[in-house]
Amino acid sequence: MPALKAPASGKQESSRVLSAEIVRFTHRSARRYERRQISWGDRFIDVYNNVLGLGVALAMAGSFVFAMRNEIALRTAVSSIVRNQWFVLPQPALWSLLGLAVLASMSNLSRKLGPITVTGPESTWWLPLPLDRRPMVGPRFLRKVALTTVGSALAYLLFSVMTSLGRSPGEHLIASVAFGAAGMIAVLLAATQQLGILRGRLGRFVAALVLLLSAVVPALAPGPLPVAGLCVAAVGLLILVAPRAGLVSAEELTRGGALASQASASLFAMDSNEVLRALGSGKLPSKNDGGRAAAFYGKPVRGPAAALIRADIVAFLRLHPPLLPPFVWLGACVASLLVEGGLPEFVQLAIIVIAGCATAAGMGSIARRAALVPELDALLPLNGAVVRTSRILMPAAAMALWMTVLSALLVLLGAADPALVP
Template identity: 45%
Template sequence: MAPDRDPVRLARDVVIFTRRSARQYNRVRSSARDLFVDVYSNALAGACVVMMVASLVVALRNEIAARSIHETSLVAMRWQVLPAGILWMALTYLAFVGIVVVARRLGPVTVGQAEGAWWLPLPIDRRPMVLPSFLRRLGAVGVVASVSYVPFSLLTALDRSPSAHVGAAATFGGGTVLAVAGAAVLQLAPASRALRASIFVGLVPVAVLPFVAAAIWPLVLVGVAATMLVAYVLHRAGAVRGSELQRGGAVSGHAVASIFFIDVNELRRSLVAERASGVSRRGSRYYARPPRRALTAVVRADVAAFLRLQPPPTAALVWQGICVGVALVTPALPVFLQLTVILIAGCVTTAGTGTVARRTAVIPELDVLLPVSPVLVRCSRTLMPALAMAAWMGALTAALAVLGAGPPSLVLLGALAGFGMGAGAVRAATRPATDWTTPPVETPFGSVPRGQLSSLLRGTDMTVLAMVPVLLALYVGVVHPWLILAQIIASATAIIVQVSTPPSR
């Protein structure tokens, strides 16, 4: 083949031509003033975020350092048997696993919709087309992961030197690059469960290396492993199937657009994995029973949809294990920090039960066609998330009660809180979209659309309200009768607010 017909050189020429044309197109429609305003706003917002995070980390670090090693926490002292290092390593491993799962969903070797229509049909090498964006993603993920690990390192290792913190953060960043490269390897064999299991097992020793920061060899080892795996992917990136490249590009574009428009529901929809090819029959017998009333049919449909569409409870069980592990860790963490972890776990798990509600919220006009009152339809939507969260909170509070965090009546308090949290999940699934027609409000973090904060807090506010009484009971260690009454009022308020508020979409 003649040199001017080299497929690699031709592919590079196509990529260079496309990106040069895109830069010229953007340069013509952008002004220096707009560029300056964007850079200034982003720099100011970034500086504000860094200052707030730094002040919070310093305050938490001082609080943890001032505590006595024998000071009690939520549970009895005899139960604090889990070394802190084991918990931090487990959390680091879970972070790596989460990065692999999210990166596999997003790509990471992808092409956009326009690139897929313009590049993929050409009979040329695809590597020059997909490698630049893949390398940029690797670099961005490694830098962001390293910077994000610094606060975690400062709070979990008080005796480290500044250079050791930097080494641990760099090691974690290298492990993140290794995880993303592992997700790229999975693109080459999408159906290989053995390969997925091997990658998850191989990340176990990588999760230990950031905690051996006193030496330089962990960073070198992670760097060598990441370089070898990235080199393997770079050599075979052109073998990724075109359908997989387009799928990842569609998911990445959907996620980026959701972040740009500050739409959390759309972001969760974009990250939901495809269902298995087989048809689920969970709840089929219950759904097949002849209903006597229209409301019964709606309830059965919602129950069957929840059983079939709800993802496995892996994430919920992981968060429950994190809450219990934080209570068992020694030396004990501050009580307010343990309660904060429980609050975050409750909010995240609650959001995960709104899958059916988020899908039905896309076309709310269909609910109007049902021969049932809209209030009863919203009650039906709330039933299964409320039962699921009642079971989750009941199991969590039962474990904490066994560990000495409170009396057995704490389980009742947790179950009651779960009903209100389930209502918060459905309320969050119907939060209104951002209104871009109103003038924005200038904040230290940049321009924010009016009403955006209230929209983002919709649903989360009821979830937090439902958890306040049980968190107070955990803090005082006693379940007073007025706390049970307050819990009933809080959960009832969350349910009433949810069923009485029409959807905004």
């Protein structure tokens, strides 16, 4: 039997060529099959639906942006829910913070969903082949990077037109290019983590620093030089990551792909609960809780309802609900109240409402996970309504705590009456 030998560099090249041929063969065969299955009528309907949907979405986005721009222009100077503003946050600082939050979310989401991935069938049929994996994973990865770049630039163009009233069209364009590059950097940073280039605390610190710089450039009046610097950094990262895409482990490629397909299928079905469940999966309940949860769980209880509530509390604690997002949303609420010149009242209220909804959705993770096994609930000698109520007990308690902190902050900033807190 032949011994295991590393392939020579010439073999690597031929391995890459063969790998690309395998990818082409798969796609060609799939297209040939699909051509046979889908009629011209169906194709026309698909194109018609997509063009129509895109057109409606663009028209709605455009109308919304210009309506908001006019509203902000008319009301900026006169409104805020804060009566006496004792601290002023400069607008560029607010936009930088907002940009950082968006970029950090993009990078975090990219890390969860890959960004270098394979689908389920590809993991079974492509990955075990003794070939260079770059042609198998590279094209999809580059498509994701390109889509994120273009999407970020377009979204920021709309945002810039809406909020930066003093900018010229050229400045809007430069700012959107800068944010496009920042979005590209966010995805590429996720890929560097996947490749193990950035790891540990130092890696996270470097990534956060790069994202902060990327967020600041588009928010300040962006000059051509900083924007060019950002673009060069983005391209540099791409040059670093793209040739190494084939080095991501099969386990990691499969994990990201499975998560991405579950999340995208849930998104397609417009099932927000399932999307959040998909994004929250992969985190196993920690065994390392020092035994406190187990000890608490082991104490005697009276009656099935008390046992159920205790089980839910233990499950909630063991899942380690993420603490950062509620604090980030609190920060967003405070920042919107302190911004220089004051945001319109309805924008400030909208931010508070969105923060509340997002935090409540995050707190509901226990209820979502528990809902996965309704058969177990059915085994309990309890009314279904009691079981459902117990599921939301801990999320409701955590949400009440968050609301109390928010109310206290609103009172402290002069945006609400002290009677709001109790």
